[in-house]
Amino acid sequence: xxxxxxxxxxxxxxxxxxxxxxxxxxxxxxxxxxxxxxxxxxxxxxxxxxxxxxxxxxxxxxxxxxxxxxxxxxxxxxxxxxxxxxxxxxxxxxxxxxxxxxxxxxxxxxxxxxxxxxxxxxxxxxxxxx
Numbered sequence: 001x002x003x004x005x006x007x008x009x010x011x012x013x014x015x016x017x018x019x020x021x022x023x024x025x026x027x028x029x030x031x032x033x034x035x036x037x038x039x040x041x042x043x044x045x046x047x048x049x050x051x052x053x054x055x056x057x058x059x060x061x062x063x064x065x066x067x068x069x070x071x072x073x074x075x076x077x078x079x080x081x082x083x084x085x086x087x088x089x090x091x092x093x094x095x096x097x098x099x100x101x102x103x104x105x106x107x108x109x110x111x112x113x114x115x116x117x118x119x120x121x122x123x124x125x126x127x128x129x130x
Contacts (some may be wrong), residue, residue, distance in 0.1 A: 049073040054096040054124035
């Protein structure tokens with residue numbers, strides 16, 4: 001009976017058990033932070049693409065050339081950001097909008113059938129330079 005009480009008071013290995021209990025939450029936090037970083041980078045790239053499309057359109061008044069410039073910027077991001085479209089509306093006062101899909105980095109394609117993603121759009125307004 002005395003050995004059982006002594007073994008219960010012995011705290012050897014308790015730090016290991018506590019570490020193993022916290023490890024899944026720490027890994028989940030790292031995954032969430034990584035997705036946040038990827039999302040912020042994608043948002044900055046889409047905003048940059050909208051600004052570039054606006055600049056190209058203000059100089060050339062060619063919507064297809066402006067869309068191509070936006071596609072080049074979004075395409076340089078890697079495989080987590082997919083270009084959708086870059087419509088430009090208006091004449092001398094235009095609105096350039098870039099639509100893209102941001103892929104969830106850590107959600108497996110096998111479970112969902114395709115890579116889960118969400119859409120994001122950014123808009124730039126300006127005037128054509130004459």
